[in-house]
Amino acid sequence: MPSLPATTGAVVPVARTVRPTGVERSFGPDDVIVTKTDLKGRITYANDVFCRVSAIAEPDLLGRPHSVIRHPGMPKAVFQLLWDTIRSRQELFAYVVNLAGDGAHYWVLAHVTPSIGPDGEVVGYHSNRRLPSPRAVREIEPLYRDLVAEERGHARSSDAARAGRELLQQVLADRGTTYDRLVWSLATGAAA
Amino acid sequence: MSRVLRLRREPQHDEAEVYREVVAQWLAVCRAAASGDLEARAMAVPGSEHLADVTALRSALNLLLDRTDAYVRESAASLEAASDERFHRQFLLNGMSSSFRTGAGTINRAGAHMAEARRGLDAAAGERHQLADRLEDTVMSVAEQVAAASTELGATAAGLSDSAHHAVGEADAASTTGARLTEAAQEIQDVVRVISQIAAQTQLLALNATIEAARAGDAGRGFAVVATEVKQLADTTATSAERVVAQVQTMQEVVSASTGAMGSVGGTVREMSPMVDAVRTAVDGQVRGDADVLEAPAQGLAHLAELLREEVGTFLAVMRERG
Structure with a gap:
């Protein structure tokens, strides 16, 4: 495991109340944004593409929770699905909109997998993020908008996540698909 | 720090x-x-x-x-x-170049081949299920028809067997009646023979009386008339007895022919009975009380149809499971 540089951790001042500017940022179709986190979701590695796209310097990222780039347009239900999936040692593909340090946002097709250590235990999580197709983003945006609206009606975070999850499951059931199949149908342009 | x-x-x-x-x-x-x-x-x-x-x-x-x-x-x-x-x-190709991309493409093609093979297997399984359904329909239909036909055949054979037994009984009764008629005719002939002897003796007596009356002259003239009348009576009796004998003989011939015919009918029906029983055995299986029970019991048509249905059912279950 790489040792964290001494300049990370609580020493780095956390002064970040970023407001979304509505500016959309993109990246190259063959760029892959890579991060690794520990079991608690704290960033242990971010590649140079991540630093460039998120407009956050590497020393400001290491040791920080991954939620540092969370966008208010992301439903809690999707993150809950993500954690439930990777904690059961499964991979997850998800469309995610992230908030950059300068207020811009960027959509990614995230592939999150557990990293398995030499003894078979989960030692951390790994995320590869690729550029999604504009069509996929157009399809997923209204669904996320509905989920966020549903979640905003609940004061407690756990209630909000549950309500969002229920709505997500209902929508997927109505379409006769699963989240995984929906994501892949949008990624490959096939029918869900 | x-x-x-x-x-x-x-x-x-x-x-x-x-x-x-x-x-x-x-x-x-x-x-x-x-x-x-x-x-x-x-x-x-x-x-x-x-x-x-x-x-x-x-x-x-x-x-x-x-x-x-x-x-x-x-x-x-x-x-x-x-x-x-x-x-x-699939393997996402973004960010994969050159050798990485070639390897990824190979994996995706392998996956596509596996998907195609799976679709082929699914299609084969579907066809197998259709075949199983058709076979089941046919076998069930045949088995039902055989069962229905064997029930009908069994009932008909049973009715036929009863009728045959009845006919044999009737034929035997007719033979017995014929024998009694023959006996009765014999008795009639015996009686007629006695009557004929009496008529012959009466004729002889009338002849003697006529001779004695002639000898008596005028005194015997009235007796001669009576003797003539007695002779005529005896002649008529003898003639009648002859006719009765002839008629009884005719009747005996008819009874004999009828008894022969009845015996022939009885024989034919007796020959028919084992055939009817064979039909019943084929339909219902081993008839209870048969002598050769040491042999494995023969299985009737209805039982065989049921057996066929069970065997095909087991076969179809295996055929569908493999889908």
């Missing part, structure tokens, strides 16, 4: 020392990766930020590790998905 403060107080690094530190740290990363630990990455070495070659080397090294890491994760996950028949999950 103290190290950070030290770094801030001493921002100047000896360049050679920085290079040595870079080499030492990143060599460890390379060795970890070579041993299969793809979690290791080249982290920034303090004091190297302004060294363009070091920064470029770090980017290149991490890009190599990221791509290798991604390739390993993607290939493992996409192959696992294919073996779980989640064929929609």
Whole structure:
């Protein structure tokens, strides 16, 4: 495991109340944004593409929770699905909109997998993020908008996540698909 | 904390020392990766930020590790998905170039072939199920028809058997009646024979009386009339007796012919009975009370039809399971 540089951790001042500017940022179709986190979701590695796209310097990222780039347009239900999936040692593909340090946002097709250590235990999580197709983003945006609206009606975070999850499951059931199949149908342009 | 403060107080690094530190740290990363630990990455070495070659080397090294890491994760996950028949999950080609992309393409083609093979198997299974349904329909229909036909056949054979037994009884009764008629005719002939003897003796007596009357002259004239009358009566009796004998003989011939015919009918019906029983055995199986019970009991048509249905049912269950 790489040792964290001494300049990370609580020493780095956390002064970040970023407001979304509505500016959309993109990246190259063959760029892959890579991060690794520990079991608690704290960033242990971010590649140079991540630093460039998120407009956050590497020393400001290491040791920080991954939620540092969370966008208010992301439903809690999707993150809950993500954690439930990777904690059961499964991979997850998800469309995610992230908030950059300068207020811009960027959509990614995230592939999150557990990293398995030499003894078979989960030692951390790994995320590869690729550029999604504009069509996929157009399809997923209204669904996320509905989920966020549903979640905003609940004061407690756990209630909000549950309500969002229920709505997500209902929508997927109505379409006769699963989240995984929906994501892949949008990624490959096939029918869900 | 103290190290950070030290770094801030001493921002100047000896360049050679920085290079040595870079080499030492990143060599460890390379060795970890070579041993299969793809979690290791080249982290920034303090004091190297302004060294363009070091920064470029770090980017290149991490890009190599990221791509290798991604390739390993993607290939493992996409192959696992294919073996779980989640064929929609493919190897994402973004960020994969040259050899990486070729390998990824090979894995995706293998997955596509597996998906196609799966579709072929599904189609074959579907056809097998259709075949099983058709076979089941046919066999059930045949078995039902055989069962219905055998029930009818059994009932008919049973009725026929009863009728045959009845006919044999009637024929036997007719033979008995014929025998009694023959006996009665014999008795009639005996009686008629006595009557004929009496008529002959009466004729002889009348002749003697006529002779005696002639001898008596006029005194016997009235007696001669009576004697003539008696003779005529005896003649009529003899003639009648002859006619009765002739008629009884005719009747005996008719009775004899009728008894023969009845015996022939009885014989034919008796020959028919085992055939009817054979039909019943074929339909219902071994008839209870048969002598040769030591043999395995013969199975009737209805039972065989049921057996066929059961066997085909078992066969179809196996055929459908394999789908």
